[in-house]
Amino acid sequence: MAGLLPDSNGEQQLKKPYNKRRYHLLIQQTGSSSLERLEIQSNLVKVGLMALVVVILGVVTGGAYLFGELHAKNRMGHLQDENQLLAHQLDQVKGELGGVVGEMDSLVEREQLLRVRVDLPPVDADVREAGIGSLVPLQDEVIADARVEELLSELDHLERRLIVTRQSFSEIQDKILDDEDRLHYIPSIIPLNEGRLTDGFGYRRDPFTKRMAFHHGAAFSAPRGTPVYTTADGVVKRVYKAPGYGNMVEVDHGLGYTTIYGHLKRATVRSGQQVKRGEQVGEVGNTGRSTAPHLHYEVRIEGTAVDPLDYFYEGYFMWAGR
Structure with a gap:
């Protein structure tokens, strides 16, 4: 209301x-x-x-x-399972890494032996171990696990050693290639394919005077006309006649080496000609002061005669002594 x-x-x-x-x-x-x-x-x-x-x-x-x-609990469980799996895999990787390290040690031993054989100085231990700085980045989140940090450290050390060893093998290869090139110019074969060694380097009784005289080379008896081969690469320095050795050929191989081939029936090369090891330079003869067909062969280093038998491969040396 x-x-x-x-x-x-x-x-x-x-x-x-x-x-x-x-x-x-x-x-x-x-x-x-x-x-x-x-x-x-x-x-x-x-x-x-x-x-x-x-x-x-x-x-x-x-x-x-x-x-x-x-x-969250379910995810935590999954993360724990994954963590256990990763830990197991980490242990496996570490075991495999141990095998790789063993192989690396064996490789380093072979590399050191090769350096000795090719006359190279050994790699300094400090250089081999020092490396060139950190190669494996260490993240903060993985450093928390000591096993991961240890594994990364071993990987870093292994990679350092691998780099140095690879460089060393490259140096060895270069040295071998250089030595192979040099070997072409070092006398190293018998200058004949047939015949036998009759006189060596050193004192012997002269067949004409019957007195002891120094023989500056090696004498190989062979049939007249037997091919005579140069024992290393080089350049024909002289084709000439000498009173005692008859028809002669002298080859300059460089590196201080020269070889002389005497008592030849004839020379098959000319002065200034390039020759390769195993190339014919003449024929066995009986020219000069000689009692029968044979080859007089000399090896000289910087003009000084040395024993030719020291410059034959083992197989050739066995042939020469038969």
């Missing part, structure tokens, strides 16, 4: 009636035709809805938290 209320000026005004909103629910029981009316105030409905929202939010939040916890 409406009433009159005084305002701030003392005047009366009409009071608005209080209209409170209500909700009505009609309920009918099963098997009954009567309806029951239930009144619910609007503020109670609001409170109920708010409570329902709070409950739903709580359930969702709690469920999300529990799901996160379960997921």
